[in-house]
Amino acid sequence: MANDDELYSGYDDQGRVGSPAGGSVFQPLDGSAGFTPAAASMPPGTASTRLGTGMRMGTAATDASAARPMTSNRGAGFSSNPKGRFDPFGQANKGMASAGGSSSLLPRKQAASTEEVAREMDKKVHEVLEASVLLSQQKDAQAALEKALDARKKERQLAKFRESAGQGDNHPPELGFAVELQLASCYAASKLYGEALELYGALVKSKNLQVQAGRFRVNMGNIYFEQGKYPAAIKMYRMALDALPAAAAGPRARLMTNIGLAFVQLAQYGDAAAAFENAMDTAADHQAAFNLLVCSYALGDTEGMMAAFQRLLAVPGLADSQDDDGEERGNDSGTDEEGAAAGDEGLGSSLTSLKHRFRDGLRDAAGGRDQMKQEQKQQQASITKCVLTAAQLLAEGLADKGGFAAGFDWAEEQLRQAGLGKIAAEVLLAKASRHLANKEVEAAAAVYKTFERRGPALRAAAATNLSFLYLLEGDLAAAAKYTDLALKTDRYNAQAHVNRGVVLLEAGSLEEARQAFRDAAAIQPLCVQALYNLGVVNLRLGEPEAAMLPLRKLHGLLPDQPEVVHCLALAADMSGDSAGAIRWLEVLTSLVPHDPGVLCKLGAIYHRLEEEVRSLGYYQDAHRVWPVNLDVISWLGAFHVRSEVYERAIPYFELAAAIQPQEVKWALMTASCYRRIGAYGPALKHYQSIVAVQPGNVEALRYLVAMCQELGRPGEVERYAEMLRRAERAEAVAAAAAATSSAAAMQQQSGDNADFQQTTLDTQAAAGTAAGSGISSLDSRLAKNRRPTGQDGPAGAGKAAADDWGAEPLGEDLLPM
Numbered sequence: 001m002a003n004d005d006e007l008y009s010g011y012d013d014q015g016r017v018g019s020p021a022g023g024s025v026f027q028p029l030d031g032s033a034g035f036t037p038a039a040a041s042m043p044p045g046t047a048s049t050r051l052g053t054g055m056r057m058g059t060a061a062t063d064a065s066a067a068r069p070m071t072s073n074r075g076a077g078f079s080s081n082p083k084g085r086f087d088p089f090g091q092a093n094k095g096m097a098s099a100g101g102s103s104s105l106l107p108r109k110q111a112a113s114t115e116e117v118a119r120e121m122d123k124k125v126h127e128v129l130e131a132s133v134l135l136s137q138q139k140d141a142q143a144a145l146e147k148a149l150d151a152r153k154k155e156r157q158l159a160k161f162r163e164s165a166g167q168g169d170n171h172p173p174e175l176g177f178a179v180e181l182q183l184a185s186c187y188a189a190s191k192l193y194g195e196a197l198e199l200y201g202a203l204v205k206s207k208n209l210q211v212q213a214g215r216f217r218v219n220m221g222n223i224y225f226e227q228g229k230y231p232a233a234i235k236m237y238r239m240a241l242d243a244l245p246a247a248a249a250g251p252r253a254r255l256m257t258n259i260g261l262a263f264v265q266l267a268q269y270g271d272a273a274a275a276f277e278n279a280m281d282t283a284a285d286h287q288a289a290f291n292l293l294v295c296s297y298a299l300g301d302t303e304g305m306m307a308a309f310q311r312l313l314a315v316p317g318l319a320d321s322q323d324d325d326g327e328e329r330g331n332d333s334g335t336d337e338e339g340a341a342a343g344d345e346g347l348g349s350s351l352t353s354l355k356h357r358f359r360d361g362l363r364d365a366a367g368g369r370d371q372m373k374q375e376q377k378q379q380q381a382s383i384t385k386c387v388l389t390a391a392q393l394l395a396e397g398l399a400d401k402g403g404f405a406a407g408f409d410w411a412e413e414q415l416r417q418a419g420l421g422k423i424a425a426e427v428l429l430a431k432a433s434r435h436l437a438n439k440e441v442e443a444a445a446a447v448y449k450t451f452e453r454r455g456p457a458l459r460a461a462a463a464t465n466l467s468f469l470y471l472l473e474g475d476l477a478a479a480a481k482y483t484d485l486a487l488k489t490d491r492y493n494a495q496a497h498v499n500r501g502v503v504l505l506e507a508g509s510l511e512e513a514r515q516a517f518r519d520a521a522a523i524q525p526l527c528v529q530a531l532y533n534l535g536v537v538n539l540r541l542g543e544p545e546a547a548m549l550p551l552r553k554l555h556g557l558l559p560d561q562p563e564v565v566h567c568l569a570l571a572a573d574m575s576g577d578s579a580g581a582i583r584w585l586e587v588l589t590s591l592v593p594h595d596p597g598v599l600c601k602l603g604a605i606y607h608r609l610e611e612e613v614r615s616l617g618y619y620q621d622a623h624r625v626w627p628v629n630l631d632v633i634s635w636l637g638a639f640h641v642r643s644e645v646y647e648r649a650i651p652y653f654e655l656a657a658a659i660q661p662q663e664v665k666w667a668l669m670t671a672s673c674y675r676r677i678g679a680y681g682p683a684l685k686h687y688q689s690i691v692a693v694q695p696g697n698v699e700a701l702r703y704l705v706a707m708c709q710e711l712g713r714p715g716e717v718e719r720y721a722e723m724l725r726r727a728e729r730a731e732a733v734a735a736a737a738a739a740t741s742s743a744a745a746m747q748q749q750s751g752d753n754a755d756f757q758q759t760t761l762d763t764q765a766a767a768g769t770a771a772g773s774g775i776s777s778l779d780s781r782l783a784k785n786r787r788p789t790g791q792d793g794p795a796g797a798g799k800a801a802a803d804d805w806g807a808e809p810l811g812e813d814l815l816p817m
Helices: 002-007 037-041 114-137 141-164 173-189 193-205 213-227 230-243 249-265 269-282 286-299 302-314 326-342 345-369 371-397 404-417 421-437 441-453 456-473 476-489 494-507 510-523 528-540 544-557 562-574 578-591 596-608 612-625 630-642 646-659 664-676 680-693 698-711 714-750 753-771 797-801
Strands: none
Touching (some): 114 141, 114 173, 141 173, 173 193, 193 213, 213 230, 213 249, 249 269, 249 286, 269 286, 286 302, 286 371, 302 371, 371 404, 404 421, 421 441, 421 456, 476 494, 494 510, 494 528, 510 528, 544 562, 562 578, 596 612, 596 630, 612 630, 630 646, 630 664, 646 664, 664 680, 664 698
């Protein structure tokens, strides 16, 4: 315990904070502060180092006379008033050797040499030139021309830079040649032929490009050909031909073909034929042979046509268009026929057709990945088209000797000898089509029937054409027969489905016809016949919304087809969309500006919308285009009657009476209009003419009796009144007889005699009421007569004022539509 006391001895002897003996906290430690060696040798306790918050002395509490022992921080580079940027390491004063004052730690950039600048400019020229070429391939002529002009500008800047640097010999001439050639091509593509010819002329005169001068002349010849300057084009082609070596057979043959085409444009068919013969002798080509046949046809040289056709078939590269698996399909077809005999015909045919379609799809997909194969197919299709067209021209050329059939037969024989059976069959189909064009139906049917034993594709095509042929003749049974044959051969034949739908539509089976058209559209979505007929059958079924979809799609394919636009307007009108119907009809008027039916339809829609002014305008336009349309005449006359402008209604009713002289209503309307304007003389003459033709006309007799009473003619009143009584009795008897016969027919159907007797009595009573009804007919429903002021009226006008035979409003039965 004593040791512990010695350990803490002298602890309380230290100067306390804030005590007078201890002085300040920052007071120097010396002996006067009560410091003892024992205390100095021992570490102070925790209580001696920690000062509480309440014990901390502020700045004001310190002794002002004592020096403040603060350490200076100026040596670390800090200052309370800095004169420059913070740079403790003095880096700003090091490495200022460069002119720009850059630090020596960064790499120095050396000045570019002349060759480097030239290479950079050359690179930019090539970039712009390549961009122009790419735009030319994309058919963007304007953008390609702009890039070519930019490339020319940059190339000239490069040439001037190298000349100024003394390196003019290092500038490659090929770069300038490439730029000028691209610019000339862009000028030609932009139809700037003058600038293109000027550039090509400069290139031809260049001494360094004499080897390429022939090609430049070919381009110049093409430009002259585009301009229609065929003699200049022929001159350029011949100059290019002279520059070509004899070993270049292909280019020489093409140039000769161009020369022949220019002669064709000049109608010099003899020179053109000679050029095409030279081209064939140099390098045989299908197009040159076809052109030779055309020139022979223009010259009327049948022997030359036959020789040219034979040379066309002898050109290498002509292959039959039949598929490679034609024989396999024939075997499959025979197997299917045996299966059909066994009783599973439909399933076997469907599976076989599906298998063929699947195999064709795989083959087409593989061909789509093979661009060369696609090009070969396109080339073969072009050659086949040339052969078929040549055969048709040959048939036309031989028509004077043995008829066109002889020409087709000769061409078919030549094709079969050359081993081109499929093309020969297509020639036969063209022969049948020619028979149809000449309205030789029996001959065409005979040709089509020869395909019943051919391959599936040909048999389906012939059956489809036969069904269409019988549809034109109205033989629905035969059309249905061959349509079924075509679908049996190939159920994915869209045209056969269309023919089947037409047969069902004519037979009245609208639902089945719609399904057939849907099948055709599903197989061939762009089949215009299927889409149009589908829209029509939907309209007949009263489903305008369903008709709009195929018709809109068809309108996208054929925007200028009036029938499609008319169906769209009809569908919109049926669905209650008057605005849409007007819009489509206005589009239709732009396609057929003077169609009275369209104008009349527009007038009817505006009349329904109660826009009488626009309706009147369209009806008047329709009347000017087709003045004998009775519906339009009747509407115009009725409009003027409703407007109480009877003078303008009279010409329309008189025109209608001239068109239909046997119809008495037009004469009655004319007479009524004359009476309404106070022209009693013409009105009386019209009524008398009606009675002269039809003495039993009750309406005219009633008006005559009334007018004669007003005019004070008692003798005529008695005569016409007697005629009126006889006519009314005859009319009542006829009405009773008609009602009796009608009731008898109803009694036979129902077997109820009581109902029959009651109906007869009611009918007789109604007839008696009608006989004594007085003047209550056509003219009695007109408005009250307005005699013009100052016009002399007939005798007995005061008595007529009390007669209300013309005071009733206008009835709709006056205006038949």
